Amino acid sequence: MKIIPWMAATIIGVSGAAWAQDNNSLTVEGEPILTETAAPAHLENVSTIYSGWRFRTPETQALQTDDFDNPAMVFVDQARDLWETVDGSEGKSCASCHENVEDFAGLTASMPKVIDGKLTTMEDLINGHRADVMGAEPWKWSGGEMQSMIALIGLQSRGMPMNVAIDGDATPYWEQGKEMYYTRYGQLELSCANCHEDNYGNRIRADHLSQGQVNGFPTYRLKQAKLISKHNRFRGCIRDTRAETFAEGSDEFRALELYVASRSNGLHVETPAVRQ
Numbered sequence: 001m002k003i004i005p006w007m008a009a010t011i012i013g014v015s016g017a018a019w020a021q022d023n024n025s026l027t028v029e030g031e032p033i034l035t036e037t038a039a040p041a042h043l044e045n046v047s048t049i050y051s052g053w054r055f056r057t058p059e060t061q062a063l064q065t066d067d068f069d070n071p072a073m074v075f076v077d078q079a080r081d082l083w084e085t086v087d088g089s090e091g092k093s094c095a096s097c098h099e100n101v102e103d104f105a106g107l108t109a110s111m112p113k114v115i116d117g118k119l120t121t122m123e124d125l126i127n128g129h130r131a132d133v134m135g136a137e138p139w140k141w142s143g144g145e146m147q148s149m150i151a152l153i154g155l156q157s158r159g160m161p162m163n164v165a166i167d168g169d170a171t172p173y174w175e176q177g178k179e180m181y182y183t184r185y186g187q188l189e190l191s192c193a194n195c196h197e198d199n200y201g202n203r204i205r206a207d208h209l210s211q212g213q214v215n216g217f218p219t220y221r222l223k224q225a226k227l228i229s230k231h232n233r234f235r236g237c238i239r240d241t242r243a244e245t246f247a248e249g250s251d252e253f254r255a256l257e258l259y260v261a262s263r264s265n266g267l268h269v270e271t272p273a274v275r276q
Contacts, residue, residue, distance in 0.1 A: 026053055029067055031159050033268045040265040042166065045197055051267055052210040052219075052275055055201070060222065063274045072151060072220035072272035075144070075227050079152035082145060088136030094149075097133060101152060108150075108157040109269050112258050114169040119254045122150045123229075141248040147218040147227040154218070154271030162215050162264040170258065177259025180252060186243030192260075195237075207276055214257070215264040216273025223276060230257050 026033045035051035043049070053061060067073050083094045083101060098104070112121045126149055127138040139146040166174040181192045195204070196212030203209070218227040231248035234256055238245040246252040 026051075026061070026065060028065055028158065028270075033159055033270055034161070035267065035270075037266040040262065043263060045193075046211070046263075049213065049263065049267060050200075050211055051270060051273075052213055052216060053270065053273065055208040055210040056274075056276060060274055060276055064270070070220070070272065070274055071222075071225075072218075072227060072274060075148040075220075076152050076155060076272065078144075079148040082149060083152065088130065088134035090133065090135040092134045094129075097129075102156055104153045105156040106160055108154040108271060109160045109162050110164060112254065112261065113165060114173070117169065119170070119173045119251075119258060121249075121254060121257060122153065123249065126150070142229040142232045144226070147229050150229075151218050151227055151272040154269060157269040158271060160269050162261065162267050162269060164258065164261045164265055166258070166262045173255045173258050174262060176252075177255035177257070180256045181259055184241075185238055186241030188241045190241045192237065192256075211263075212260065213264045213267060214260050215267045216270035216275075218271065219273045219275050221275055227272065230260070 026035055033051075033053075035054050037049060039046045039049045053064060063069050063071065080101075086093045086096075094101075108122065112119055114120065118124075123139075123141055123146060126146060130136040130138060139149075184191045184194070192212060195209050200209050200211045214230050217230045217233075219233075220226070221228045229248065231253045234253050235245045235248060
């Protein structure tokens with residue numbers, strides 16, 4: 001197993017504190033969550049995959065182990081209210097068609113996926129139902145209502161292994177996303193892989209680089225004090241390379257989401273996770 005800086009700190013007890021626990025699971029509300037497993041077969045340069053939770057400080061890690069302490073749960077509770085709220089010209093709410101949100105257990109673990117020939121994200125599913133069934137206006141991609149609802153739906157899959165399909169109709173999208181992952185962008189000429197494959201565990205400013213796994217999204221970021229979407233993070237990373245970035249909801253980011261999600265296959269869904 002690769003010994004990376006935060007793991008070494010745990011093993012030898014540097015300065016009496018560890019950056020992360022040296023085990024392969026966390027427990028949330030008594031439920032074990034796998035945070036380390038063998039990399040999926042399609043990964044060529046990584047043998048073990050780690051949740052971003054493993055790279056956080058003990059204080060941040062602790063917030064995720066108890067739903068009462070997890071600041072993201074405020075937004076989940078807001079989404080429960082939205083679930084029951086009638087909106088749109090058809091006089092319907094989410095609950096009008098889907099009585100129990102628990103029925104969506106397993107959905108997040110398989111997303112994004114190709115539906116009717118189109119690569120579809122959770123944001124697409126929600127806005128599609130709002131338009132077609134409720135006659136309601138779409139929610140903003142990274143808006144509070146949207147990401148709160150995605151967190152509520154994702155919570156139903158917590159503890160289930162990620163299992164995103166990359167074969168069949170998904171293959172061309174997956175290949176596009178993979179090409180993007182290894183493409184250098186911007187004035188700094190950095191790719192996703194330069195940070196999250198080549199240098200995970202190393203410091204970047206005051207933080208540790210993770211493998212960029214997305215099994216905990218939408219994630220509550222302490223520095224922004226809100227839930228953050230996958231595409232918001234993609235945009236931020238590309239912007240940090242000093243490049244022109246793609247738009248949230250763009251075909252490019254959909255493809256990148258599929259590829260990055262497939263890199264998490266085998267890790268448990270942690271939604272909603274807490275990160276710095």
